[in-house]
Amino acid sequence: MVDFPSKSPHGLWREAVKIRQEWLEHGLSTQPADRRTTEHCLTAIYARMSRPRPRFAWVDSPEQAISLAGGLPTLDQLYAWTRDPRPRGTPPLASDLAMVSSQLRGALSAGVAHLDPELSPARKGKHNESWPQLPPLKAFEAGVPVGVVLHQGIRTALHRSLAHGFRVPVRSTLAGSGPVPACWYGQQDAAWVAYYDALHRLGLAHYGPDELDHLGHWAALARSCGWWWPGEDVCVVVERPEMVHTEPVPGTWHEEVRLQRGGVRYRDGWHPLMA
Template identity: 50%
Template sequence: MARLVELWHRAAPIRDEWLAVAHSTGPADRAGTEHLIAGIYHRLRRRAPVFRWVQSPRQALPLLTRMPTHRDLQSWVLARRPHGAPPVASDIATALARLRGALDDAAAHPDLTVAAKPPQKEDRHKPWPVLPPERALEAGVPLREVLRQSLHAPIAADLTWPVRSAIGAQGTLPVCWYGQQDATWIGLYDLLPKLGLARYRTSDAAELDGWAALARAAGWWWPGEDVCVLVERPALIGARRVGYRDGTTVTW
């Protein structure tokens, strides 16, 4: 138990750095963002898109026609795939799934899965409880899950998903990536090797570094075949409220 608590104490400052990235209200690094996204297209043997910047997700909506939704992307993993080439968003998602799978495979240190106490038989199929980190470790939540929750709850659950739900019904918005708020997963993979809990292949580490740089530079972005729509970072992030530079506000 002491070892797990010590690892959490070492992880917390790194986690905090990524929370700061996710909640940044400084302007996007537009040149850096465009360079990094063009690099993603290039790795997929795609021509760099035209970049269209807008001030808020709501301003982006009219520019997203014909971009694929999650359901559209799912059709490309079925046995009977649609005719033609997959959309670039599908290629990005596939490449990212491969990267995350490789990073997960490289994070096999026993400290990530050992529990301070084994779960009760009746609790083995229940979701892990969401508790403050040290209490979670005491309750038998594995360190990997504690680290994941420490980023997921304040970023994805309390920021990204509420904003996304406020601007479009579930399943209707095209697939996008979240720039600074992708820190919810980038931060986890970044801190594991710093704690000595993972060792990534050089190529995978370099690809992760690219995504980390994009998180530090960008806001939300939607990749299209010829045009990539990018949203400037928020001007304000508060409790259940995000304000954008065009004056629009999303509350929940």
């Protein structure tokens, strides 16, 4: 564990806003994918699961990926491996990947100087109620701990922008023709990556060399590519979109955004939110 730095909560928050904006820009980037970095990082993540380097199949949109990802497990099928009785046979690679990712987050949380709201919901008072969600300056005035404000203002805010505001509506369109195999979201996985990166850069967390290396691979993916479907032999990876237009989410104070109607177009012309 590390001590809190000498900077005031307001000073920490000002730096945190800059880091959040940096990661939001990665999450919404329309630059061509960095294929070399993506393949290097995915190969390293496969190696953590004792898997060899896969063959990489690059496509221009999630719609194109579906035909190549056939046979990969859906989320419901993955959840079956967390319940008893478990399915027979060997767990799919995606199940191992989910476990590896979860273990990383647990290890990163253990390096946070304060009780990490990511894994332990922050509570207050004798009635153990949740801390209120307030604009940052009002939150500090109300005595909300800096760690809670940072979690709300980085992790939760980016998740709302990149998950609820982007990947959920796009995935819902994709699922119109049937269940979508489980995938990871590359640049739109930036919320949790940004949170742990920010805590480290702000001096509120200390991670070991292995955790830093592993986090670095996920961070590089969030800066380098779109969605990806991991299979045993083939990993299907999507280029970043060609066009992204967002709008502010009304009533929020963490600069949260969402896709405009028709606000995303992929490099093959797929325009999922036109309706």
